[in-house]
Amino acid sequence: MNIGLDMMGGDFAPREAVKGLQLYLSEISSPAFLFLTGDEAQLNDLLQEYQISSSQIKVVHAPQVIGMHEHPTKALKEKQQSSIAIGFHLLATGKIDAFISAGNTGAMMVGALFSIKAIEGVQRPTIATIIPKENGKTGMMLDVGLNADCKPENLNQFAVLGSLYAQHILGIENPKVGLMNIGEEEGKGNILAQAAYPLLKENTDINFIGNVEGRDILLDKADVMVCEGFTGNIILKLAESMYEITKQKNIHHEYFDRFNFENYGGTPVLGVAKPVIIGHGISQAKAFKNMIKVAQKMIETDLLGKMKSAFQK
Amino acid sequence: MNIGLDMMGGDFAPREAVKGLQLYLSEISSPAFLFLTGDEAQLNDLLQEYQISSSQIKVVHAPQVIGMHEHPTKALKEKQQSSIAIGFHLLATGKIDAFISAGNTGAMMVGALFSIKAIEGVQRPTIATIIPKENGKTGMMLDVGLNADCKPENLNQFAVLGSLYAQHILGIENPKVGLMNIGEEEGKGNILAQAAYPLLKENTDINFIGNVEGRDILLDKADVMVCEGFTGNIILKLAESMYEITKQKNIHHEYFDRFNFENYGGTPVLGVAKPVIIGHGISQAKAFKNMIKVAQKMIETDLLGKMKSAFQK
Numbered sequence: 001m002n003i004g005l006d007m008m009g010g011d012f013a014p015r016e017a018v019k020g021l022q023l024y025l026s027e028i029s030s031p032a033f034l035f036l037t038g039d040e041a042q043l044n045d046l047l048q049e050y051q052i053s054s055s056q057i058k059v060v061h062a063p064q065v066i067g068m069h070e071h072p073t074k075a076l077k078e079k080q081q082s083s084i085a086i087g088f089h090l091l092a093t094g095k096i097d098a099f100i101s102a103g104n105t106g107a108m109m110v111g112a113l114f115s116i117k118a119i120e121g122v123q124r125p126t127i128a129t130i131i132p133k134e135n136g137k138t139g140m141m142l143d144v145g146l147n148a149d150c151k152p153e154n155l156n157q158f159a160v161l162g163s164l165y166a167q168h169i170l171g172i173e174n175p176k177v178g179l180m181n182i183g184e185e186e187g188k189g190n191i192l193a194q195a196a197y198p199l200l201k202e203n204t205d206i207n208f209i210g211n212v213e214g215r216d217i218l219l220d221k222a223d224v225m226v227c228e229g230f231t232g233n234i235i236l237k238l239a240e241s242m243y244e245i246t247k248q249k250n251i252h253h254e255y256f257d258r259f260n261f262e263n264y265g266g267t268p269v270l271g272v273a274k275p276v277i278i279g280h281g282i283s284q285a286k287a288f289k290n291m292i293k294v295a296q297k298m299i300e301t302d303l304l305g306k307m308k309s310a311f312q313k
Numbered sequence: 314m315n316i317g318l319d320m321m322g323g324d325f326a327p328r329e330a331v332k333g334l335q336l337y338l339s340e341i342s343s344p345a346f347l348f349l350t351g352d353e354a355q356l357n358d359l360l361q362e363y364q365i366s367s368s369q370i371k372v373v374h375a376p377q378v379i380g381m382h383e384h385p386t387k388a389l390k391e392k393q394q395s396s397i398a399i400g401f402h403l404l405a406t407g408k409i410d411a412f413i414s415a416g417n418t419g420a421m422m423v424g425a426l427f428s429i430k431a432i433e434g435v436q437r438p439t440i441a442t443i444i445p446k447e448n449g450k451t452g453m454m455l456d457v458g459l460n461a462d463c464k465p466e467n468l469n470q471f472a473v474l475g476s477l478y479a480q481h482i483l484g485i486e487n488p489k490v491g492l493m494n495i496g497e498e499e500g501k502g503n504i505l506a507q508a509a510y511p512l513l514k515e516n517t518d519i520n521f522i523g524n525v526e527g528r529d530i531l532l533d534k535a536d537v538m539v540c541e542g543f544t545g546n547i548i549l550k551l552a553e554s555m556y557e558i559t560k561q562k563n564i565h566h567e568y569f570d571r572f573n574f575e576n577y578g579g580t581p582v583l584g585v586a587k588p589v590i591i592g593h594g595i596s597q598a599k600a601f602k603n604m605i606k607v608a609q610k611m612i613e614t615d616l617l618g619k620m621k622s623a624f625q626k
Contacts, residue, residue, distance in 0.1 A: 148502055149504050182542070193543070230544065234526070234527035244528075251569075253564045
């Protein structure tokens with residue numbers, strides 16, 4: 001099993017990526033083999049500094065870096081020797097089985113959609129976020145920003161992708177799927193939600209439990225919550241800001257600690273044909289470690305194979 | 314100045330409505346004259362129990378009550394002697410200048426839209442919520458559930474209505490208007506947000522500052538945040554649930570206390586021709602008191618006159 005890690009992506013790269021790698025190698029008894037894309041000299045110095053001399057790693061020199069604010073399509077096209085472009089090349093050619101970066105989110109999206117492509121049958125790949133439930137459980141929400149406008153069938157597909165992720169990666173048996181909506185009963189909501197409801201209801205591949213409202217997001221009503229990326233992104237960023245505000249105001253509670261995205265690693269891109277994980281720009285060691293662990297689990301459980309089967313019926 | 318108060322609406326009516334009335338009368342040096350709609354015998358008993366014998370109140374007997382779960386249109390039509398129907402009759406005929414109820418929200422909406430009607434020029438009346446900013450200031454968001462699907466011009470009108478409310482009721486000079494969106498720059502977002510942006514930018518009646526993202530909602534970026542009612546309602550209910558969760562988990566902080574809706578009273582219906590305020594079903598004394606105070610301020614500042622002028626250009 002080979003996992004590619006962009007060492008140059010994120011505000012604290014490459015040092016925090018190296019520290020995350022160190023954490024991963026020290027924690028996991030049978031680690032994956034890791035291809036590290038980035039500046040060879042810089043990486044070798046850091047690997048030496050952190051005394052990482054595992055036989056499980058290989059540095060792949062990438063002399064260019066795509067900056068956090070560069071135009072994604074343009075940068076990917078012009079910087080073919082960047083750590084992200086080389087990572088996607090390794091993934092597309094089968095040298096690695098998953099690719100992780102905390103770098104330019106747009107470039108990661110473009111790379112995932114155009115060099116890896118969607119699973120056959122999936123109309124729109126999607127990105128998901130973890131939602132910490134107030135009773136200690138963990139749910140997920142998707143889409144959280146890749147698809148600002150959606151058709152009803154898109155939400156229905158998100159439900160399938162999310163259910164498989166929840167089952168195999170989060171370990172939730174028969175995950176409950178809820179449609180983000182305003183109002184509890186069928187027929188409530190905006191035009192999109194009204195049209196998506198019957199599709200979800202008739203979908204025998206998922207365990208649809210009906211509508212979930214804003215007040216249900218943090219409760220244990222649904223494990224997988226589907227919505228278009230406009231609403232989902234606003235919810236995600238509001239939740240992230242709540243965490244920031246509690247930290248600033250010195251409000252300490254284990255529940256708020258669970259809103260720290262570093263605990264979950266990054267955002268998986270679901271619906272593309274190979275595992276791709278996008279990290280937060282401010283990822284530090286813990287986030288990098290957890291992203292590698294999630295990628296490993298995606299490969300070990302053959303999540304992508306299961307997703308492909310689900311859409312081949 | 315005459316304000317109508319439905320004494321039978323809400324889970325804790327009529328007792329909490331009477332207690333709220335008592336608080337209001339004891340706090341305000343020049344109170345409005347209050348028309349109390351509800352069961353006369355029950356109300357007189359409670360008024361006696363709480364020793365309210367002001368010359369500023371008059372009980373208007375309403376033998377019927379619309380339940381919290383009755384079908385709004387049907388109930389309003391069939392229960393013309395209900396405390397809500399009589400309240401709207403008093404408002405429509407000019408006997409009162411504002412009407413308040415914590416009863417059936419749907420019935421309040423239907424009453425506001427059909428017996429009072431929209432301000433001329435307003436395409437879609439809207440409901441707003443208060444947003445407690447982390448720096449101590451107060452913002453507002455609209456629509457929060459009346460209009461699940463919107464056209465760009467609706468959002469532009471919400472911006473005008475919200476700005477006038479923020480200025481005259483919340484006391485914010487030249488309120489900053491933000492468009493709820495994903496992404497900071499013009500051109501970002503879903504189709505609705507992309508189309509609404511230029512309308513807001515060209516609107517000389519408002520102080521448009523551009524897009525606001527989920528992470529900006531609780532920060533002091535914009536005073537008035539506009540969105541369609543789907544996203545707005547989900548944000549509102551998520552914020553309310555955060556307050557509930559902190560209470561349950563015994564997390565105490567003054568910032569969370571500010572999420573207690575009772576501090577603000579109820580939700581004004583903006584864009585209808587007369588002041589209508591809808592209370593939360595779980596309103597207690599403090600919420601009733603604050604709703605009366607907001608209604609009084611709406612009348613004193615001639616907010617409705619200012620809204621009518623804004624749409625008569």
